[in-house]
Amino acid sequence: MKINKAQLIQLAISTAVLGLSLITALLLGSVILIIAGVNPLIAYKALVIDPVSSLFGISEAVVRAVPLMLVGTGISIAFRSQMINIGAEGQIQLGAIAGGAAAIYFSGLPKIFLIPAVILIGFTAGGIWGGIAGWMKAKLSVNEVLSTVMLNYIAFQLYLYLIRGPLIDPAELAWGTGVPQTARIAGAAEISRIFLGYRVHYGIFFAIVMAFFIYFLLWKTTFGFRLRAVGEEKNAAAYAGVKVDKYLVMAMILSGGLAGIAGTVEVLGVHRRVLEGLSANYGFSGIVVALFGRLHPIGVIPASFLFGLLLIGAEKMQRAVDIPSALVISLQGLIILSVVSSSLLLEKKKYRDKIYNIFS
Amino acid sequence: MWGIDMQKIKSMEMKGITKRFPGVIANKDIDLKVNSGEVFALLGENGAGKTTLMNILYGLYSPDEGNIYINDKKVIIDSPKKALELGIGMVHQHFMLVPSLTVSENIALGSDFESKFRLDLKKISKNIKKLSKDYSLEVEPEKKISELSVGEQQKVEIVKALYHGANFLVLDEPTAALTPQESSQLISWLRTVIKEDMGVIFISHKLNEVMSVSDRVQVLRNGKTYFSAKTKNTNIDELAKNMAGREIKLPKLEAEKTHGDILMELKHIWVKDRRGIDVLKDINLKLREGEILGIAGVSGNGQKDLAEVITGLKKAYKGEIIFGDQNIEKKSVQEIIDLGVGFIPEDRLHMGTIPRFTVKENLILKDYLKNPFSNNYILDQNYIKNYCKTTVEEYDVRCPNINTPTHALSGGNIQKIILSRELKREPDVLVAAYPIRGVDIAAVEYIHSKLLEARENGMAILLITEELEEIMNLSDRIAVIYEGEILRILDNTAASKSKLGTLMAGVVDENK
Ligand SMILES: Nc1ncnc2c1ncn2[C@@H]1O[C@H](COP(=O)(O)OP(=O)(O)O)[C@@H](O)[C@H]1O
Ligand SMILES: [Mg+2]
Numbered sequence: 001m002k003i004n005k006a007q008l009i010q011l012a013i014s015t016a017v018l019g020l021s022l023i024t025a026l027l028l029g030s031v032i033l034i035i036a037g038v039n040p041l042i043a044y045k046a047l048v049i050d051p052v053s054s055l056f057g058i059s060e061a062v063v064r065a066v067p068l069m070l071v072g073t074g075i076s077i078a079f080r081s082q083m084i085n086i087g088a089e090g091q092i093q094l095g096a097i098a099g100g101a102a103a104i105y106f107s108g109l110p111k112i113f114l115i116p117a118v119i120l121i122g123f124t125a126g127g128i129w130g131g132i133a134g135w136m137k138a139k140l141s142v143n144e145v146l147s148t149v150m151l152n153y154i155a156f157q158l159y160l161y162l163i164r165g166p167l168i169d170p171a172e173l174a175w176g177t178g179v180p181q182t183a184r185i186a187g188a189a190e191i192s193r194i195f196l197g198y199r200v201h202y203g204i205f206f207a208i209v210m211a212f213f214i215y216f217l218l219w220k221t222t223f224g225f226r227l228r229a230v231g232e233e234k235n236a237a238a239y240a241g242v243k244v245d246k247y248l249v250m251a252m253i254l255s256g257g258l259a260g261i262a263g264t265v266e267v268l269g270v271h272r273r274v275l276e277g278l279s280a281n282y283g284f285s286g287i288v289v290a291l292f293g294r295l296h297p298i299g300v301i302p303a304s305f306l307f308g309l310l311l312i313g314a315e316k317m318q319r320a321v322d323i324p325s326a327l328v329i330s331l332q333g334l335i336i337l338s339v340v341s342s343s344l345l346l347e348k349k350k351y352r353d354k355i356y357n358i359f360s
Numbered sequence: 361m362w363g364i365d366m367q368k369i370k371s372m373e374m375k376g377i378t379k380r381f382p383g384v385i386a387n388k389d390i391d392l393k394v395n396s397g398e399v400f401a402l403l404g405e406n407g408a409g410k411t412t413l414m415n416i417l418y419g420l421y422s423p424d425e426g427n428i429y430i431n432d433k434k435v436i437i438d439s440p441k442k443a444l445e446l447g448i449g450m451v452h453q454h455f456m457l458v459p460s461l462t463v464s465e466n467i468a469l470g471s472d473f474e475s476k477f478r479l480d481l482k483k484i485s486k487n488i489k490k491l492s493k494d495y496s497l498e499v500e501p502e503k504k505i506s507e508l509s510v511g512e513q514q515k516v517e518i519v520k521a522l523y524h525g526a527n528f529l530v531l532d533e534p535t536a537a538l539t540p541q542e543s544s545q546l547i548s549w550l551r552t553v554i555k556e557d558m559g560v561i562f563i564s565h566k567l568n569e570v571m572s573v574s575d576r577v578q579v580l581r582n583g584k585t586y587f588s589a590k591t592k593n594t595n596i597d598e599l600a601k602n603m604a605g606r607e608i609k610l611p612k613l614e615a616e617k618t619h620g621d622i623l624m625e626l627k628h629i630w631v632k633d634r635r636g637i638d639v640l641k642d643i644n645l646k647l648r649e650g651e652i653l654g655i656a657g658v659s660g661n662g663q664k665d666l667a668e669v670i671t672g673l674k675k676a677y678k679g680e681i682i683f684g685d686q687n688i689e690k691k692s693v694q695e696i697i698d699l700g701v702g703f704i705p706e707d708r709l710h711m712g713t714i715p716r717f718t719v720k721e722n723l724i725l726k727d728y729l730k731n732p733f734s735n736n737y738i739l740d741q742n743y744i745k746n747y748c749k750t751t752v753e754e755y756d757v758r759c760p761n762i763n764t765p766t767h768a769l770s771g772g773n774i775q776k777i778i779l780s781r782e783l784k785r786e787p788d789v790l791v792a793a794y795p796i797r798g799v800d801i802a803a804v805e806y807i808h809s810k811l812l813e814a815r816e817n818g819m820a821i822l823l824i825t826e827e828l829e830e831i832m833n834l835s836d837r838i839a840v841i842y843e844g845e846i847l848r849i850l851d852n853t854a855a856s857k858s859k860l861g862t863l864m865a866g867v868v869d870e871n872k
Contacts, residue, residue: 220738220739220741221734221737221738221739222728222729222734222737222738222739223737225721225728225739228717229714229717229725232714232715232716232717233710233711233714233715233716235707235710235711236710236711236712236713236714236725237714238673238693239671239673239693239703239705239711239712240693240697240725240726241692241693241694241697241726242694243692243694
């Protein structure tokens, strides 16, 4: 491939626009920080430099990239089928609790069977939860935003009930501490850590493989062809013989299933038990990751790593300058907004030409 | 801007207009002059450069070379706002209305308001009413755009232009989406407006319309002016030849063929719409091998339901469809496709193709399940690529490459994608709904010859159309549909335009 001058200019412009908008976001953010009485330089060093300056930071970013990648891939499938799945949070929780319970009770199985079986159970739990919303949309025309949000509430309460009641760690009861969490899962179900002393685990490879698998499924198989056809144009899909309703439900099952796997993998790889707050808003962050990755499974991979770094950076910053977490979240929002809007700016031909004309 | 007196446009002249896009010269050194009080027809095949030229006039593109003069004074039109200030109004090929808003709201959208904080919709709708009365264009300001037919939406677009003070109208393929009735209404309306001393540029590739509406005509081909004349001094054949760059002769079937075997039979088919009203009433039709059965009728008389009930997209509540030796009425769309029924649907961009799918993907939209297109659920990319490359060549689909998104192609080329897909599957029965709507004359020639070729090879074709010429040229037999009923079935030799015309209006003369 030969790169000509125009392409080079385009590339330079893209980088410049992205850089400019990031700088603008950081400048705006520093105003907020100064008002809050914080030195922005220290804060930004913690946000941008700290995560990548220690192995621990990188490891933690990758740990967060795993669920983001799985959820983001799932969200991409749903959004491509025009199903706005806001329910990943609940789907994660159900995947975690179902997978977690299985990992506790089937402790007798060898690792090679146990892990796949547990993941499959997690997929099923999340898939059912997503599938319900899909079915309600296809058969009853219930708006999926509404149904997935409602299903989130139900999942959340169910999750809390299970880890506080029936599935609570017997040890917690025995000692009377009553921390809402389950017992530790069987050793055979654990996904191993890659380096001693760091939490980063082999789930990251699994998540990457899943993203590639979903890419293959969507673009290389007849199933994916139908799924994408339904998402792009329902009338034409029906005309070509696709059962539209069925594929809407399928998309939601897959989407929910991947979120369910994310929950299970969090249990098997990170916490080794089911506990409160495990889903950590990955269900919502996953939406941003999916959009950031242009609703493409392969795009979701780098987006997850970036977002993982951003999450760690935010934590570091909060600790470094001691500001309320709400402030950190709004700074995060500013950064996301600037990146997303600059990529939109570069995507729209009209704007691209305008910018191009200014530069050349 | 309503009520402000502007200087009227007496003449509009474009001189030496050149416009380049990456890879194409859309307009090359075009001169054009239109005076008020005349309808000027701009003619040309898809891609000839008509829309580009008009977008330059309307300030959407700036020309690379050339100038525009109004009343012999040079003007720079760098935005639609500027064009409107000068009195130029444009109705685009694709309407630019917000469906969920009312007519008044849509018209208000483009206005400068007297106050930034108050929107006096009452006053606007009063003005609209007055305008529509003055110009005899009935529009109801309170109606939502989504409730209006295509023809009515077009009237809204025209009123919008007039509301903004236009006294020079550009209509880009205004009749492409209209029924013949609506088209002739529009044409006679234009004739009256011209008497008000307006100038009109009328873009079309329908030659008979151009002949009946215009005073002068100019033909573009590949971005260049090839021909211009007073309409009364030219004729359809000459125009067609200049548009296509060669003689065009629309093929006709050779009648008098012995009837083939019956391939499909509709028996007492009844279909209801969502509100429970009968849209097809007791339809009985026989489709024979090697025969084209034309369905003539004003659109909206049940044609869509007829096509969809045969292809399984709609279900009948009574009656059967015998195909081969079975009743396919209860079968799924996929089963009916597999049994050998093809369908060229009316809505080519939202049913016949998936707009954002590539040309390649749309070419295999019905074949992807079959071996060798796919094997054990895996698409055979290599086979598909080669298949599509040959198909695109064979059917002369003009596209940059087979990975171009389909919506980027012109209507005629999209239609060729659908045509090739449906014909190459060699179905026993083909339903073709409005196959030439909105495509240019060279494409009409091509599509018709392909349909006739398929007929020669034994295909049974149900041709749904509202163009009398098309139906007379192609059909062995012609059934006239009116309000969901087949009024009469005529042999080609027994049919005439006037006879079909009266039948299509629902008049059955029992004496004959
Ligand atoms: N915005 C654009 N960018 C690039 N090419 C364009 C653009 N608009 C039109 N063209 C090209 O210019 C030529 C003329 O197009 P157009 O003016 O739309 O033709 P017409 O209206 O006569 O069908 C075509 O080859 C078309 O592909
Ligand atoms: Mg055009």
